[in-house]
Structures are given as C-alpha cells and as structure tokens.
Amino acid sequence: DAGVTQSPTHLIKTRGQQVTLRCSPKSGHDTVSWYQQALGQGPQFIFQYYEEEERQRGNFPDRFSGHQFPNYSSELNVNALLLGDSALYLCASSLGANRVAGYTFGSGTRLTVV
Amino acid sequence: AQKVTQAQTEISVVEKEDVTLDCVYETRDTTYYLFWYKQPPSGELVFLIRRNSFDEQNEISGRYSWNFQKSTSSFNFTITASQVVDSAVYFCALSEAARDDKIIFGKGTRLHILP
Numbered sequence: 001d002a003g004v005t006q007s008p009t010h011l012i013k014t015r016g017q018q019v020t021l022r023c024s025p026k027s028g029h030d031t032v033s034w035y036q037q038a039l040g041q042g043p044q045f046i047f048q049y050y051e052e053e054e055r056q057r058g059n060f061p062d063r064f065s066g067h068q069f070p071n072y073s074s075e076l077n078v079n080a081l082l083l084g085d086s087a088l089y090l091c092a093s094s095l096g097a098n099r100v101a102g103y104t105f106g107s108g109t110r111l112t113v114v
Numbered sequence: 115a116q117k118v119t120q121a122q123t124e125i126s127v128v129e130k131e132d133v134t135l136d137c138v139y140e141t142r143d144t145t146y147y148l149f150w151y152k153q154p155p156s157g158e159l160v161f162l163i164r165r166n167s168f169d170e171q172n173e174i175s176g177r178y179s180w181n182f183q184k185s186t187s188s189f190n191f192t193i194t195a196s197q198v199v200d201s202a203v204y205f206c207a208l209s210e211a212a213r214d215d216k217i218i219f220g221k222g223t224r225l226h227i228l229p
Contacts (some may be wrong), residue, residue, distance in 0.1 A: 033215070042118075042205050042219030043159070056216060088157055094215075103217070105151075105159035 002027060004093050004106035012112045013081050021076040021109045025093030029104065031055075032074040034066060037088040037108070049074050078111075086113045116141050118208050118220035126226040127196055135191045135223045137206030143167075148182065148189045149207040149217065159205070165189065193225075201227045 005024040013019050025032050031050045035043035045058035049068035063079045072093075078085055088108040117140040127133045139148065150162040163173065165182050173180050177197075181190045193200055203222045209215065 031215075040221070042207070042221050043217075044219070045216035048215060058216060090157075090159065092159075103161065105161075107156055107158040110157070 004091055004104050006089075006091050006106040006109050008109060009107070010110045010112075012114060015081055015083060015113055017081050018077065018079045019081060019111060021078075021089050021091075021111070023074045023076070023091030023093075023106060025072050025074070025091075026104045029093035029095045030072050031094045031096070032068060032072065033092045033094070033103070034074070034076045035090040035092065036060070037090060039087070043090055046076070081113045083113050086111060116208055116210060116218045118206050118218055120206055120220035120223050122223045123221070124224045124226070126228060128228050129198055130195050132192060132194050133196055133225065135193075135204050135206070135225070137189045137191065137220060139187050139189065139206070139208045141187075141208060141210055143210040145210070147209045149205075149209070150180065150189075150191050151205045151207060151219075153203045153205060153222070155202075162191075162204075196227045198227045198229055201225055 003026050007022045033048040034046040036046055037043040046060050046064055047057040047066055048055045052068045065077045068074045088110050090108045091106045092103045094103050119138045121136055146167045148165045152160040152162055163180055170182050177194045179192045203224045205219045205222045207217045207219045209217045
C-alpha cells in the first residue's frame with residue numbers, strides 16, 4: 001500500500017517563475033494538506049483541500065494556490081517565486097473526519113529558488 | 115495564541131544514554147491534540163504519538179516514553195537506551211482540533227546519537 005507520493009523530489013526555479021508541485025494521497029485518504037518547511041524550521045500550514053475545495057488556509061499570500069482533483073490528488077502552485085519560497089514542501093493526507101489523528105506525510109519536494 | 119516551543123535546538127548524546135526532548139505549548143482551548151513527529155534525513159515526517167488534552171496518562175512504547183503535564187503545559191519525549199538510528203530531527207506539534215485541522219509545529223530538536 002503506497003503512502004503519500006510527491007513529485008518532483010527536487011526542483012530548481014528562477015525568481016519570478018511559477019512552479020507546480022504534485023501530491024498523491026495515501027490509498028483511501030480523501031483530504032490533502034500542504035505544509036512549507038524552511039531550513040531549520042518546523043513545517044507551516046499552507047492550506048487543506050477536501051472534496052475539491054480549499055477548506056482551510058494558513059497565513060500565506062495569494063501567490064500560493066492549489067487544486068484537488070476527483071481522484072483526491074492535489075497540486076500546489078506558487079506564482080512569482082521569491083528567494084524566500086525556497087523550502088521543503090510537504091504534503092499530508094488523511095481521511096474524512098479523522099483528519100488530525102490520521103495525517104500521513106510524504107517525503108516532500110525540495111524547492112530551490114535562485 | 116497557539117504556540118509550540120522546543121527550547122533545545124540540538125542535542126548530542128552517546129549511544130545507550132537516555133535523552134529527553136522538551137516541549138512546551140500554549141493554547142487557549144480546552145480541547146487539543148499534541149503530537150511528536152520524527153524527521154529523518156529523507157525528509158518524511160514520521161508520526162510517533164498523538165495525545166488528546168483529556169488524557170494525561172503517560173505512555174510508553176518500547177524505548178520511547180512521553181510525559182504529558184497540563185499543569186506545566188509540557189509534553190516531553192524520552193528515548194531510553196538511545197541508538198544511532200534515533201538520530202533525526204524531532205518535532206513537537208499542537209492542533210486545536212475544535213477550531214481547525216492545521217497542526218502547529220515547533221522548530222524541532224536535532225538529535226545526534228554518537229556511536
């Protein structure tokens with residue numbers, strides 16, 4: 001049973017560009033949350049998707065947007081990249097009402113903005 | 115406001131020693147969850163434990179144990195007889211589940227187990 005799968009694993013982008021990160025949730029999970037982890041910091045909540053809608057959002061600018069597809073997979077889009085967007089982006093999936101208890105994290109996408 | 119403080123940035127101990135990772139949290143809610151996660155170099159966050167605010171019973175799982183004290187808002191994690199494979203970054207985290215599903219993480223403690 002595959003866990004949470006994220007792609008790509010590493011990415012290098014230039015300031016001002018746009019990037020799309022992808023996440024496939026664990027089999028049976030229907031909720032996807034995205035976190036940003038800067039170097040030496042703990043992960044910070046970006047947003048959560050459930051039933052193809054953004055259910056919650058953290059303190060991130062509108063440059064960060066997302067999408068959830070009917071098969072529950074999700075994308076994180078970041079526009080107008082800044083150097084400060086360089087981080088490990090983690091996807092977590094969970095099931096229904098037991099979201100908090102049942103988070104499963106992926107290994108992340110390491111984004112470097114140059 | 116929600117906040118998790120892990121005062122120990124980095125700890126090094128010799129293999130087989132016991133080590134305790136400290137965690138202090140702040141919340142206005144009476145219903146909340148506390149977590150510990152392990153992050154090895156691969157980057158994946160590995161779930162270790164979840165505790166709800168109504169269950170102050172300490173827990174032991176093999177070499178791992180957790181001490182939850184609401185009176186001091188602490189949720190400390192002890193590894194007994196540490197092993198090199200325990201080397202990782204450990205995060206304490208909080209979720210005010212009555213409000214929302216996001217998890218607030220501390221900054222983590224990097225643990226080095228020296229052979």
